[in-house]
Structures are given as structure tokens and as C-alpha cells.
Amino acid sequence: DADVTQTPRNRITKTGKRIMLECSQTKGHDRMYWYRQDPGLGLRLIYYSFDVKDINKGEISDGYSVSRQAQAKFSLSLESAIPNQTALYFCATQAGVGLRETQYFGPGTRLLVL
């Protein structure tokens, strides 16, 4: 089984709808991240969480919110989806400072907002 899973893998929604993207991990990592990928722009950080009680905004957090329900679960919500939020969304986990710093990515969620 995959260490980092994302649901759904693909989603089509309409402008103004609320949508939640979910991420779960079995790696036991404390740190979790949400990134957004747009063509030609690489990946950009939306939100990150160092533990259940520590949630921080990234460079493009406007229009998004997150919830860290448990160490293993980190959800991203679009309160009122708009077309320019059409993108590929990645969740990633990281063991923590001093533990090789490597981030492990989920398979991604492709979101289309009509």
C-alpha cells in the first residue's frame, strides 16, 4: 500500500462549490504539506503543518483552508471554488528536522473548476 494517499484522484466541480481534498499517510511523519502545481510554474506551497496543533500558511493560501485531524491526516478545503484554482494538488510528508529532510509525495489530485 502507498505510504501517502490522496482522495479523490480527480475531481470536477463548479464555481462556488465547497470541496475538500484529503491526504493520509502511514509513514508516521509529523510534518505535512499541501502544494499546488500549475503548468510552467512548478509547485507552490499552500499550507503546512508541523504537528496537529501547528498549522501555517504558505505563499498562496488565499482561498484555501486546512485541517489537521490527526498526525496521519491533513485535509485541504476550497471554501468557494473558482476556475483559477484548477490545478494539480499534492500532499507531502516529512519526518522532521535533522531526519534527512526528504519529502514524500502523494499521487496528486487533479482538480477542474468549471
Place this chain on the structure above:
Amino acid sequence: AQTVTQSQPEMSVQEAETVTLSCTYDTSESDYYLFWYKQPPSRQMILVIRQEAYKQQNATENRFSVNFQKAAKSFSLKISDSQLGDAAMYFCAHTRSGYALNFGKGTSLLVTP
């Protein structure tokens, strides 16, 4: 702000040949980490190689190696004996200890038979 620049939007290499992908970064930190990630058409982000800034020795992973020039803030990826399965988008990324990754915009690698 930390920035990562990949100056080659697209590269092409013939099977069995060697190709080098360029990456430069900007940081004021002395302790940081650098990565190359591969994204094939499946869109999965796959770690190719990592380098700790405090290590002078260049990292290698089988056919993949880096040329890390700390003073020049350069971190290029060399792929030897290129294979068709190497065709993908390659992202260079930087992080200082304990923080999120900063990604470049990517280089699309085409491998021709």
C-alpha cells in the same frame, strides 16, 4: 526569499547518451538541502537524488549524479546512459532545515530512440 531557477524549459537526449540539467538557487543560509524530483506522465513526484549543503562530495544514485557548486549556488543533474523511462519533467528543489521545499519551474526531458 529563496528562489530556484531552471533555465532550460526543455531538453532532449538520445538513448544511451548523457544529459545535464541545470539549476541555480539563491539562499543566504549555510545549512540547506537540495533535491531533484522526477515527474513522469503518471504525475507522481519521485525523488531522484538529494544533496546536503555541508557535504562537499557530490551525490550519486546509479546513473544519476549531481555537480554541486556551493559558491556558485549551482546544482546540476547529470543523467548517464539515458533510457526511454527517463523521459519526464524534472524539478530542482531547495529547502533550508525544517522548512518547505522551494521548486524551480521544471525541465521537460525528452529521450529519443
